[in-house]
Amino acid sequence: MANLSLITAVARGLRKRCPRCGGKGIFRSWGQLKDACPTCGYTFVREEGYWVGAVIVNTAVAMVSFFVLFIGTILLTLPDIPWALLLGIALGSMGLIPVVFYPTSKTLWMSLHVHFNPGADTL
Incomplete structure (x- = not known):
């Protein structure tokens, strides 16, 4: 098998495709x-x-998304920060993003594994 480029590996992982063939x-x-x-x-x-x-x-x-949303909300609402809205954004993002991203994290992890260990196709 030819070595999978990092861009191809990440693209396959983010699209929830097979890390080896893209199926x-x-x-x-x-x-x-x-x-x-x-x-x-x-x-x-x-x-x-x-x-x-x-x-x-x-x-x-999830953490990066949370920090981007948190800091972005603070910067966009300065000087009157809506703390209740910020709490809702924080709880919503930390509760929803990990659940929604779960399948993608599996395929992304496998794709990175195939990219960095091209000879380890099977166990």
Whole structure:
């Protein structure tokens, strides 16, 4: 397999595609991957602890989104900061973004794994 470029890897991950072939339909349900890619057969069954990286990616995206929304709201509303609105934005973003981004964090993590470890296609 040719080495996957970082841009291609990130694009496949963000579009929830197979990290090896870019095929669609790799999710059985919300956040639950099929055992293998229906297009190329790339296996998604991984060792225990593999998905911790996806959790870290998900947490990082949630935190960055929170800080952008938090600081952006403060800067846009200075000098009278609406604290109730800010609390709603904070709670909403930290509650909603990790749930919405969960499947994408899995495919993004796998795509980065394939990019940085091109010879480790299967276990």
